[in-house]
Amino acid sequence: MPRIHAALYALFALAAAACGPGAAPPPVPTPSPSPPPSTRTGRAADSVRADSVRAEAMRRTADARRVTTPARPRAASRTDTLPARALRGPVRVCAGGDVTLGTNLDTAWTRVASARLRTRFRQRDDPSSLLAPLRPLVSDAELVLVNVESAIGAGHAPSKCSAQSTNCFAFRAPPSSAPALRSLRAAGTVIGNVANNHARDAGSDGRDSTIAALERAGVVVTGADSVATPVRTRAGDTIAVLGFYTSDSTPDARDTAAVRRLVARAFDRYPAVIVTMHLGAEGRDAQRTSDAGERFLGIDRGNPVAFADAAVRGGAALVIGHGPHVLRAIEWRERGALIAYSLGNLVTYGPFRLREPANRGAVLCTTLDAHGRPRDAVLRATHQLAPGVMRADRSARAAALVDSLGQLDFPATAARVDERGRLEARKVGGD
Numbered sequence: 419m420p421r422i423h424a425a426l427y428a429l430f431a432l433a434a435a436a437c438g439p440g441a442a443p444p445p446v447p448t449p450s451p452s453p454p455p456s457t458r459t460g461r462a463a464d465s466v467r468a469d470s471v472r473a474e475a476m477r478r479t480a481d482a483r484r485v486t487t488p489a490r491p492r493a494a495s496r497t498d499t500l501p502a503r504a505l506r507g508p509v510r511v512c513a514g515g516d517v518t519l520g521t522n523l524d525t526a527w528t529r530v531a532s533a534r535l536r537t538r539f540r541q542r543d544d545p546s547s548l549l550a551p552l553r554p555l556v557s558d559a560e561l562v563l564v565n566v567e568s569a570i571g572a573g574h575a576p577s578k579c580s581a582q583s584t585n586c587f588a589f590r591a592p593p594s595s596a597p598a599l600r601s602l603r604a605a606g607t608v609i610g611n612v613a614n615n616h617a618r619d620a621g622s623d624g625r626d627s628t629i630a631a632l633e634r635a636g637v638v639v640t641g642a643d644s645v646a647t648p649v650r651t652r653a654g655d656t657i658a659v660l661g662f663y664t665s666d667s668t669p670d671a672r673d674t675a676a677v678r679r680l681v682a683r684a685f686d687r688y689p690a691v692i693v694t695m696h697l698g699a700e701g702r703d704a705q706r707t708s709d710a711g712e713r714f715l716g717i718d719r720g721n722p723v724a725f726a727d728a729a730v731r732g733g734a735a736l737v738i739g740h741g742p743h744v745l746r747a748i749e750w751r752e753r754g755a756l757i758a759y760s761l762g763n764l765v766t767y768g769p770f771r772l773r774e775p776a777n778r779g780a781v782l783c784t785t786l787d788a789h790g791r792p793r794d795a796v797l798r799a800t801h802q803l804a805p806g807v808m809r810a811d812r813s814a815r816a817a818a819l820v821d822s823l824g825q826l827d828f829p830a831t832a833a834r835v836d837e838r839g840r841l842e843a844r845k846v847g848g849d
Contacts, residue, residue: 496723496730499753503689503790507653511692512559512783514552515740515761516567516614518768519545519591519598520806523575523619527769531805539807545591545598548767548806553602555781555798555810560652562603563659564764565696565740566610568619570595570628575620585715588619589768596635607649613641613661613668614696614741640694644669644676646684657786658684663696663741664720671697672720674728685733690790693734696741698722698760702775704742705819707759707827722746722759730755735790738782744775745816747824748782748797750833750843756792758782762816767806777802780816784841795833795841814839 520528520543532543541547556562568589569575579586602608610632618625632639640647641661648656660680662671669680684691697720698704699712709723719741726737726749737757739746746759762779763770770776779802784795799816802808817839824832834842 496727496749496755496757500730500735500755500789500791501733505651505653505655505689505786505788505790507651507655508785508787509561509651509653509655509657509690510559510783510785511561511563511736512556512781513563513694513736513738513758513761514556514764514781515565515779516743516763516766517549517564517599518567518589518616518766518770519548519595520767521568521589521769522572522592523578523588523590524769531767534804535806539804541807543767543806545595546601548765548808549598549602551808551810552765552781552800555800556603556783559603559783560606561609561649562606563609563611563692563694563738564599564602565614565694566599566612566628566632567614567616567766568595568628568768569617569624570631571620571624575624578619578621587616587769589616590620590624593631596631596637599632600635600637607638608636609638609640609647609649609659611641611661611694611696612639613663613694615663615665617641618667641668641696644680646680646688646691648688655689657690657692658688659692659694660684661694661696662725664718671695671725672718674721674724677725678728678732681729681732681734690786691732691734692736692738693729694738694740695720695722695725695729696739697725698739698742698746700741700743702744702773705744705746705775705823707746707823726755726757726759730757735786736784736792743770745778745780745819745823747827748820748833748835748841749824749828749831750792750795750841751831752843752845753791754843756782756784756795756833756841756843763802764800765806765808766802770805772802772805775819778811778816778819779808780820780839795843797835797839797841799839 535541535543568591570591578588600608629639640659646658646660650656662669664671699714711721712719729737739759742760743763745762749757764779779800781798784792787793799811799814801811817835821835
């Protein structure tokens, strides 16, 4: 009887804590307001999610409660065992976050930045020079995937930002950016995602010319529409890549029912599917991840966990996130999908604010094995000393950040990241 009374007392205490004021949040790697609470109700609701309605309801609930503790998403089928598929051979994939190789839409900034690179860092600002430190980090990859965070082109372009704008940035990299991106892995395949908020910085025609420039250079483009991008491997397999962003002008990451349907359609046709997502709030206060809608500058930027659920339920083996401009947690359970919620800024040569932690990024490399499942994953830390001045980070700060954030936000399902950046999947049914 005393044990029963003690157990009941503990349950009543937990219930009281849930209804009363929130406890102090656990420490985070850098000061960061925690995201709004989760309102998930179970697996059945997930499968027919209507995010546009749910996100607004969750925002109102969060505003009303003013909760400061993070909501911890419960484990769902995104961390369950992936169905085994038959590939002719394994394929090594290396993925990074945002890449911007200059902007000819802001010539005043470019003149100052170019002079600083020459005098302070003894570095040129042409795209090939900007990407040179990245090439060794992807040298073992067969497939390289990056987010092309700009338009590409030259000449006149419509103005995206008004003279009074204080939070508007327009990036258009020079035409030489396309072949420079292709040279990241000359012996492999380079995939560029254009499902993001800067692909149209030079207008819709600019987006079309960006896609054309990338394709002429031999870069495989994904995220241009809702059709999966086929990518041929050396072993003779064809795998699929899909890119999503929170806009109805691209495959909309907020419509998770459509996300699941599009990924499942690709999974029905191809033995492995990789998904890349550009979503989530931005900035140093956006390091935390929870199962809730996120907003930035008043814009609905989607629910990263709901998106990952939908993608993995559809059959994705690898989900690569970017958009917050900071690193976030990574989920990975044994024989399950590998989900990186944000790989941060990779090479961003533009008027970016690169104070800690926005100057930290990473390249995530993993092998899709003969069953289409990730294995041998490693996080290669990067550090930007200034916009466009990227270096491999010998301190491996990214590994420590991602490991810490994972323990905070996904205590049961986060990948463990050691001091050398090697990822360990959580055991199914383990701790």
